[in-house]
Amino acid sequence: MNRAPVPSPTPSQADLDTLSLQLGRPVRDVVEIPSRCICGNPLVAATSPRLSNGIPFPTTFYLTHPTLTGAVSRLEAAGVMVEMTERLSQDAHLAEQYRQAHEKYLEERERIRKKAGVDPVWEIEGITAGGMPNRVKCLHVLAGHALAAGPGINPLGDQTLDMISPEWTPDTCTCETAWDHSAEVPAKDLSRHVRRLEEREAS
Numbered sequence: 001m002n003r004a005p006v007p008s009p010t011p012s013q014a015d016l017d018t019l020s021l022q023l024g025r026p027v028r029d030v031v032e033i034p035s036r037c038i039c040g041n042p043l044v045a046a047t048s049p050r051l052s053n054g055i056p057f058p059t060t061f062y063l064t065h066p067t068l069t070g071a072v073s074r075l076e077a078a079g080v081m082v083e084m085t086e087r088l089s090q091d092a093h094l095a096e097q098y099r100q101a102h103e104k105y106l107e108e109r110e111r112i113r114k115k116a117g118v119d120p121v122w123e124i125e126g127i128t129a130g131g132m133p134n135r136v137k138c139l140h141v142l143a144g145h146a147l148a149a150g151p152g153i154n155p156l157g158d159q160t161l162d163m164i165s166p167e168w169t170p171d172t173c174t175c176e177t178a179w180d181h182s183a184e185v186p187a188k189d190l191s192r193h194v195r196r197l198e199e200r201e202a203s
């Protein structure tokens with residue numbers, strides 16, 4: 001946990017192992033680590049828009065750090081998504097900024113796609129995640145995008161990060177207690193999400 005910050009966005013094997021421990025399942029098709037804790041551990045994983053098993057994956061920026069995912073889940077449980085969606089319908093400036101965040105998300109996904117060396121993913125063309133561009137459906141997506149893009153790109157992602165500041169800020173490292181560092185790195189793919197997608201594909 002006292003590693004020096006790693007400047008390269010390209011994930012090392014240690015990064016991939018940390019992601020798997022953070023999520024409790026093996027990660028795959030991670031192309032970059034777009035945001036890191038001050039200690040160097042990943043906060044967000046950038047995943048190829050088409051997984052190696054062929055499944056399209058629209059959520060390019062995936063929030064992985066348990067302190068952040070837990071804090072954001074509590075915001076969601078408190079109804080923040082409904083409140084934000086209402087504000088989008090009332091605040092034209094905010095709505096425009098949010099629409100631009102959607103465009104930036106698509107641009108960055110295109111860059112990640114090229115870096116991953118995969119063909120254009122027609123299934124998710126123009127589609128981002130988290131409810132963008134008109135609604136708010138997942139604060140984890142917005143927070144992950146805000147961390148990956150930096151402040152001033154995704155207004156509702158920035159606000160989500162502000163709202164979790166009692167539990168996490170960019171200046172604090174909670175890694176030591178946020179997940180079990182001595183656990184065995186998950187090796188089998190037990191992701192329910194991926195299993196469900198594979199079942200859907202097979203049916």
Ligand SMILES: [Zn+2]
Pocket residue numbers: 001037038039040041172173174175176
């Ligand atoms: Zn840390």
